[in-house]
Amino acid sequence: MPPSSKPEHAAISAISEPAVVRWLLIAAAVLFLGIFLLFPLGVVFGTALQKGFAFYFHTFRDPDTISAIRLTLIAAGIAVPLNLIFGVSAAWLIGKFQFVGKGLLITLIDLPFSVSPVVSGLIYVLLFGLQGVLGPWFIDHDIRIVFAVPGIVLATIFVTFPFIARELLPMMQAQGNDEEEAALTLGASGWQTFRKVTLPNVKWALLYGVILCNARAMGEFGAVSVVSGHIRGLTDTMPLHVEILYNDYQFVAAFAVASLLALLALATLAIKSIVEWKSGRRLKDEPLYGRGAQA
Amino acid sequence: MSIKVRDITKKFGRFTALEQVSLDINDGQLVALLGPSGCGKTTLLRIIAGLEFPDCGSIQFDGRDITDQTARERQVGFVFQHYALFRHLTVFENVAFGLRVRPRAARSNDSEIRAKVKELLALIQLENQAQRYPSQLSGGQRQRVALARALAVQPKVLLLDEPFGALDAKVRLELRRWLRRLHDEVHITSVFVTHDQEEALEVADRVAVMNRGQIEQVGSPDEVYDSPATPFVFDFLGSVNIFHGRVESAGVEAGTVKLSGPGHEHAFSRTQIATYVRPHELEIKRERNGDSSSVPATVVQVHKVGPLVRVELRGEDTKDIIRAEISRAVFQELALQPGDRVFVKALTERRFESDSPR
Amino acid sequence: MTFTLKQKSILPGFGLTLGFTVFYLSVIVLIPLAALFLKTSELSWHQFWHLVASPRALASYRLTFGASLIAALINLVCGVLVAWVVVRYKFPARGFFDSIVDLPFALPTAVAGISLTTLYAPNGWLGAPLMRLGVRAAYTPIGVTIALTFIGLPFVVRTVQPVLEDLDKELEEAAASLGAGRWRTFTRVLLPTILPAAITGFAMAFGRGVGEYGSVIFIAGNMPMHTEITSLLIVTKLQEFDYAGATAIAVAMLIVSFIFLLTINLLQVWSGRPRKASPADDEMIPRIDLRPAFGTQEAK
Numbered sequence: 001m002p003p004s005s006k007p008e009h010a011a012i013s014a015i016s017e018p019a020v021v022r023w024l025l026i027a028a029a030v031l032f033l034g035i036f037l038l039f040p041l042g043v044v045f046g047t048a049l050q051k052g053f054a055f056y057f058h059t060f061r062d063p064d065t066i067s068a069i070r071l072t073l074i075a076a077g078i079a080v081p082l083n084l085i086f087g088v089s090a091a092w093l094i095g096k097f098q099f100v101g102k103g104l105l106i107t108l109i110d111l112p113f114s115v116s117p118v119v120s121g122l123i124y125v126l127l128f129g130l131q132g133v134l135g136p137w138f139i140d141h142d143i144r145i146v147f148a149v150p151g152i153v154l155a156t157i158f159v160t161f162p163f164i165a166r167e168l169l170p171m172m173q174a175q176g177n178d179e180e181e182a183a184l185t186l187g188a189s190g191w192q193t194f195r196k197v198t199l200p201n202v203k204w205a206l207l208y209g210v211i212l213c214n215a216r217a218m219g220e221f222g223a224v225s226v227v228s229g230h231i232r233g234l235t236d237t238m239p240l241h242v243e244i245l246y247n248d249y250q251f252v253a254a255f256a257v258a259s260l261l262a263l264l265a266l267a268t269l270a271i272k273s274i275v276e277w278k279s280g281r282r283l284k285d286e287p288l289y290g291r292g293a294q295a
Numbered sequence: 296m297s298i299k300v301r302d303i304t305k306k307f308g309r310f311t312a313l314e315q316v317s318l319d320i321n322d323g324q325l326v327a328l329l330g331p332s333g334c335g336k337t338t339l340l341r342i343i344a345g346l347e348f349p350d351c352g353s354i355q356f357d358g359r360d361i362t363d364q365t366a367r368e369r370q371v372g373f374v375f376q377h378y379a380l381f382r383h384l385t386v387f388e389n390v391a392f393g394l395r396v397r398p399r400a401a402r403s404n405d406s407e408i409r410a411k412v413k414e415l416l417a418l419i420q421l422e423n424q425a426q427r428y429p430s431q432l433s434g435g436q437r438q439r440v441a442l443a444r445a446l447a448v449q450p451k452v453l454l455l456d457e458p459f460g461a462l463d464a465k466v467r468l469e470l471r472r473w474l475r476r477l478h479d480e481v482h483i484t485s486v487f488v489t490h491d492q493e494e495a496l497e498v499a500d501r502v503a504v505m506n507r508g509q510i511e512q513v514g515s516p517d518e519v520y521d522s523p524a525t526p527f528v529f530d531f532l533g534s535v536n537i538f539h540g541r542v543e544s545a546g547v548e549a550g551t552v553k554l555s556g557p558g559h560e561h562a563f564s565r566t567q568i569a570t571y572v573r574p575h576e577l578e579i580k581r582e583r584n585g586d587s588s589s590v591p592a593t594v595v596q597v598h599k600v601g602p603l604v605r606v607e608l609r610g611e612d613t614k615d616i617i618r619a620e621i622s623r624a625v626f627q628e629l630a631l632q633p634g635d636r637v638f639v640k641a642l643t644e645r646r647f648e649s650d651s652p653r
Numbered sequence: 654m655t656f657t658l659k660q661k662s663i664l665p666g667f668g669l670t671l672g673f674t675v676f677y678l679s680v681i682v683l684i685p686l687a688a689l690f691l692k693t694s695e696l697s698w699h700q701f702w703h704l705v706a707s708p709r710a711l712a713s714y715r716l717t718f719g720a721s722l723i724a725a726l727i728n729l730v731c732g733v734l735v736a737w738v739v740v741r742y743k744f745p746a747r748g749f750f751d752s753i754v755d756l757p758f759a760l761p762t763a764v765a766g767i768s769l770t771t772l773y774a775p776n777g778w779l780g781a782p783l784m785r786l787g788v789r790a791a792y793t794p795i796g797v798t799i800a801l802t803f804i805g806l807p808f809v810v811r812t813v814q815p816v817l818e819d820l821d822k823e824l825e826e827a828a829a830s831l832g833a834g835r836w837r838t839f840t841r842v843l844l845p846t847i848l849p850a851a852i853t854g855f856a857m858a859f860g861r862g863v864g865e866y867g868s869v870i871f872i873a874g875n876m877p878m879h880t881e882i883t884s885l886l887i888v889t890k891l892q893e894f895d896y897a898g899a900t901a902i903a904v905a906m907l908i909v910s911f912i913f914l915l916t917i918n919l920l921q922v923w924s925g926r927p928r929k930a931s932p933a934d935d936e937m938i939p940r941i942d943l944r945p946a947f948g949t950q951e952a953k
Contacts, residue, residue, distance in 0.1 A: 017835055022742055029738040030750065032731045036803050037756050039778065040768040047771060086677045093670035097662050105674070107914075111682055114914040116864025117762075118884040119903045122891065123685040126692045131896055133688045157681055178379035180664055181346050185366045185373040186393030186448055190665030196396070200383040212758075219761025221867035226888060239763040239867070246767045246871070255771075258764040265759035273752045348661045366663050 044262045048255040059256040067233045068241035068257070071149065075224075075237060076217035079156040083213055087164025088206075092194070095172025096180070106169075112161040120158050121226025124151055147229030152237060155223040160213045167209030171202045204279040208272060215268040219261055296357050296451040296484050297322045298343060303352035305338055312338040313349070314508045320501075322357075325478045325485045327495035330505035331531065336488045337376075337456055339505070343486065344454050345369045356451065372445030372483075374455040378437045380429035386440050387425040390415055393448035415443040418477075435466040442474075446481070455487035459494060471498050492532045496520060504528045526647045529571045536577070536617050538570040568648050572641040574620040579606065579629060580638045589638035592617055594631050599623070606631060608639060689907070692900045704901035713883040720794055720882075721862030724801035729855045732809025733847065739810075740817040754810050757803055762867025769800050770871040792874030797882065800868045805858030812854035816847050853920040860913040864906065 016022070049056055059065060090109060094102060112120065128145035129135045138145055145151045179201065183193040199206075221239040228235045236244065238257055245254035298320040305313040313335045320326050328336040341347040343354060345366035353362045361369055380389050388395075394408045403411070416422045419439035429437055438458060445453060458474065459467040475498050478485055489495050495502045496516040503513045504527070512524040523529035530537075583589050592608040595616070599605075604626040608617045617639055621629075631637070693701065704710070738744075739751045757765065773780040773790040783790050790796050820843070828838040866884040874880040881889075883906060890899040 016741075021835075025734065026738050026742055026744045029731075029735045030744075033735060033750055033753065035779070036806055037753050039772055040765060040803065041756070041760075043768045043772045043778065044764060047768075082677075086674065089670040089677075090674045092666060093674050096664050097667050099667075099671075105678075107918075108678055108682065110914070111686070114860065114864075114910040115686075116866065116884055116906060116910065118866050118887050119689070119864070119907055122887060122899060122903050123689045125891065126896070126900060127685050127688040129896075133691055154681070154685075158685070161681055177664060178375050178377060179381055181366070182373065182375060182379040182381070182444075183392065183396070184663055185344060185346070185371060186396065186444065187367055187370070188392070188396040189367070192396045193664075194666070196392075197381055200381075215759050219759075219764070221761060221763040221766075222865075222884065225866075226891060239761045242761075242763045242767060243871075251771070254767055258761075258767060261761045261764045265756060265761070265764075268759040269752050269755055272755065273748070346663055348663075 041262060044255055044258050047251060048259040050255075051252050055252060056256050056259075059253045062253070064233045064236065065241060065253075065257060068236045068238050069260075071152065071236065072218050072238040074149070075153050075156045076214055078153050079160055079217045080210060080214050082157060083160055083164050084206075084210060086161070087166075087168055087209060087213075090165040091168035091172045091202075092198070095169055096177055109162050109165055112158055115158075117159060117220065117222025118226055121155050121223035124154050124158075124227050146227050147231070148235060151227035152224050152235060155227045156217050156220055159220050159223050160217045163213035163216065164206070164209035167205045167212065168202055171205040172198070175201055204275050208275045211268050211271050211275075215264060218264055298452060298484065298486070299355040299358070300339070300343065301353045301355070303339065303342060303349045303354070305335075305342060305347065305349050311508050313342070316352070316508070316510055318503055318510060318513065320484060320486060322484055323482045324500045325475070325487070325498065327499035327502045328486060328488045328505055329492060329495040329502050329531070330490065332490055334505040335508040336490075336505045340454050340456055340486060340488050343452070344371050344373045346373070370448065370451050372448065372450030372453045374438075374441045374445050374453070374458055376457040376460055378429070378441040378461075380437055380440060380444070382429050385426050385428055386421060386432070387412055387416070389429065389440055390443045390447050392444065411447065415447055418446075419443045433466075434462045435470055438462065438470060442477075446483075450483070453483050453485040455485065457488055457490070459489070459491075467494070474498060496532070504531060506531070523571075523645065526569065526571065529645060529647075534574055534618065536572045536574065538572070538613070538615070539567070568646050570641070570644050570646045572644045574605070574618045576642045576644070577617070577619040578640045578642055579608075579619055579621060579625075579631070580640065581629060583638045586638070586640060589640040590617075592637055592639050594633050594635045594637060596633060597626075597631060599626075608637070610639075611636075686907075689900060689904060692896070693904045696897055696901060700897070701901050701904075704898045705905045709877055709881070710883070710886060710902055712878045713881050713886045716794055716797060716880065717863055717883045720797040720801050721805075721859050721865075723798050724805055724862050725855050725859035727798075727802050728805045728809050728858045729851060732806070732854060732858075733813055733851055736810045736813040736817055736847075740814055754807050757806050762804070762865070763871075765803055765868040766800065766871035769803060769868065770796070773799060773872065791872050792880060794880060796872035796874070797869055797880065800872050801862040801865060804865050804868050805862050808858040808861065809851055809854030812850045812857070813847050816850040820846060849920065849923050853917060856913065856917050856920060860910060860917065863913075864910060 017025075060069075090105075094106060115123075125146050126132050127134055128138055128151065130139065130146075132146070135146070143150075145154070179197050180193050183197045184190075188196065218237075219239055220237075221243070224237055225240055225243070228237070228240055230236065230240060230244065232244065238261055242254050242258045242261070245251075245257065298318075300316060300318040300320075303313050303316045304311070316335070316339060318339075328339060330336045338347060342349050345361075345364060345368070349362070353360055355361065356369070366373075381392065384392065390412045391408050394403060394411060397403075412425075413422070416425055419442065421436060421439060421443075424432060424436065429440065432440065438461075442455075442458075455474075459470055462470065471494055474487075487498070496519075499516060501513060502516055502519050504511045504519055506527045512519050512528045519528060520532055523532060529535055580586075580589065583591070591611040593611065594606060595609050596607040597604060598607075602623055603620050604623055606619045606621060606626075608619060609615070610617055619639065629637075696704070735750075735754065739747060739754075770791055771777050773783070773796055775781065775784050775789070775791065777791070780790055788795065790799060824842055824846070825838055828842045833841065864884065866882075866888075869882055870885055873882060873885070875885055877886075883902060887899045887902050887906075890896075890902070
């Protein structure tokens with residue numbers, strides 16, 4: 001929720017601080033954010049462009065880099081749509097129905113959030129690896145999962161698993177079932193109700209969930225690192241490629257690839273702000289409908 | 296279309312919302328389900344609509360059992376308490392929704408839909424707001440859109456859940472008269488839920504008073520007001536003075552002085568009973584004039600409320616507070632002051648056996 | 654069977670969505686996680702303890718938990734400050750700073766890792782001045798703490814912010830009218846109100862720090878016994894094909910994470926901003942008259 005949609009507190013003198021205190025606090029906060037957020041960001045772009053634009057763009061002509069970008073797009077291209085379908089399904093299930101075990105289901109959906117990235121990768125190695133539970137069967141059938149693309153995709157799905165569901169669920173719960181029930185009494189079918197009533201109401205949360213999910217899918221490092229096997233040009237995603245270049249002392253190239261990921265992060269934040277502004281404004285226009293929707 | 300509700304029971308977990316409820320609604324009637332919050336009235340309405348399913352019992356429309364039909368199949372118009380307008384659609388598209396989602400075979404073409412929606416918007420006097428979004432309308436306008444949207448599909452039954460609950464007092468009053476007029480024009484069997492007895496008595500043809508998951512009384516507004524079947528109905532339909540006592544022979548012994556009105560010669564013998572008297576049915580006099588049914592009391596407080604004056608008295612024998620409502624003219628004639636000793640007489644009263652004497 | 658366990662609803666799709674949700678959850682999350690515990694069960698309790706409590710593992714826990722704790726504490730203080738400033742004050746680029754707080758969520762950890770390392774390296778923009786002060790940041794526990802502070806930065810800000818925004822200003826006005834000074838109002842009225850949210854954010858930042866990998870391994874130096882975090886130890890064991898060792902430590906970490914998840918959920922209940930009470934609670938009582946015109950706002 002953007003701060004602009006909230007009542008301003010600033011004007012009330014009885015409950016505000018002297019100007020000096022105010023500006024000191026602002027300075028401290030800005031300094032903290034500057035050192036911890038802006039400096040690292042500055043380093044990424046500063047180092048990436050250290051040797052000029054020509055060198056910067058040269059990095060992206062390297063076949064290994066191109067293949068890393070391609071693999072990242074593939075992994076996100078599979079993980080995001082699957083998690084989208086899952087997210088919509090889970091949010092509908094949990095948001096619209098009452099059933100036993102709902103609380104447990106919500107906890108289980110949140111589970112990947114609390115599993116550290118390395119462990120997220122490890123579980124697939126233990127399942128599909130050479131000494132894994134299912135590994136030998138897959139290897140007998142000549143299907144490689146770990147240290148290959150499927151493992152990377154699976155790990156990516158795992159770490160981004162809850163994102164879309166988690167964005168949609170509060171919206172669906174907050175909006176209640178009234179509009180859906182109205183649509184059904186008016187003769188709409190289940191699918192019509194979902195498409196014409198539910199979906200338009202959650203579209204901003206959906207968009208934001210997809211963006212977040214995508215950012216994490218493209219940027220995941222720990223989990224993917226464990227299952228990847230680091231085969232250059234084959235199982236390297238962009239973040240893994242950043243690591244390889246950095247460890248090879250190709251700092252400028254490493255930061256050039258990193259800058260792409262940083263741009264993706266900045267774009268994600270920008271879209272988030274736009275979504276909040278859009279949905280926030282809509283909410284502000286609808287005081288009676290302000291049932292706590294939050295992007 | 297007539298509606299028959301038979302022995303409906305509905306539980307939510309351990310909470311019993313409805314218990315063995317039966318109700319008959321005749322074709323073309325406007326019926327109010329009246330009761331305090333939590334009495335099950337909305338649950339009953341939602342069960343009639345097919346939005347909720349009963350644990351047991353049945354619902355019939357025109358003698359046909361439709362208990363297992365979905366809301367979609369029942370073809371009812373439902374107006375939600377908070378309107379449930381589709382916030383992403385304009386007023387026009389909200390009203391058109393039901394027509395647009397019909398199966399292709401049954402769907403009218405676009406110009407027919409437009410004509411129909413225009414007609415309905417004229418009915419609710421919102422032709423000029425057709426392209427607005429629900430968020431841009433006032434509460435009363437939203438309510439009318441919700442009504443038009445429900446009527447668009449030509450439902451056989453119109454069900455309204457607290458239709459005026461979320462509106463301010465003045466709009467409420469206008470809109471409920473408008474609903475009454477609309478019903479007189481359209482003549483569709485309608486049921487509405489309300490917790491406001493005035494609303495129910497003014498608008499409805501028949502009122503079903505509900506309490507704790509059961510129907511206490513069904514009748515015309517006059518019937519339920521003038522001859523309440525149960526203490527609850529009496530209490531719920533207006534403020535009331537309750538006098539507890541035992542029946543000796545004809546009069547009630549409240550304290551030591553009998554409080555009795557004319558025409559009630561029930562012979563409860565020595566049962567605990569409570570006498571119910573509405574504040575406006577109490578007469579206040581300066582002198583007893585030999586009327587043994589009058590009770591001596593002291594004026595405690597006087598509140599002037601518009602044309603009425605509410606007088607709070609304390610019975611001399613029982614020390615109970617008695618509330619009376621008299622007109623301003625009578626008040627001026629009596630010139631009551633706190634501390635005055637007066638005599639109070641019930642003009643009409645009703646007695647119910649009471650389980651718990653004070 | 655599900656239908657007896659479920660309130661009958663007129664909305665369609667229960668069976669379909671339940672089936673798909675449970676299937677997908679099982680394939681992606683539950684079965685792989687089960688594999689982890691299955692693998693651990695091959696170890697005897699003694700073996701397990703030996704692996705989990707080896708000196709190298711213990712050193713890694715000390716670093717991981719210690720650095721996470723310090724980082725979370727820094728974020729607790731600075732996060733409340735940032736949330737306060739962003740909600741209460743108007744200043745240039747406030748919107749920008751508000752948005753940029755989420756950067757650590759969005760920036761891939763590897764990018765954060767190499768950038769923080771470059772920044773705090775002895776010849777880096779911030780590392781060089783620190784060296785002159787005699788502080789070596791990169792490749793020491795200090796570097797680990799810096800990386801974990803970066804990673805955990807948004808949590809406290811984002812949990813405290815909505816509470817501050819929703820705060821009834823009459824509360825402060827009441828305190829002021831009763832003669833409380835600004836500082837007293839802050840410590841006696843505001844702080845107790847935002848504390849539960851702040852602690853929740855603190856716990857989330859701590860939990861995130863404990864599991865963090867990408868942003869730390871570059872700046873840590875990764876010396877066993879000294880600057881090796883637990884996540885890295887798992888990866889190292891895996892690369893040495895010591896599956897048993899990796900698994901045992903992973904299980905230990907996972908259990909700690911679950912305890913954390915539980916704690917955070919309890920904290921959220923305590924802070925009064927839980928997940929929206931399940932609509933089941935509304936359904937228990939007939940819906941009429943009970944729903945306020947304005948619903949509760951959901952904290953995120």
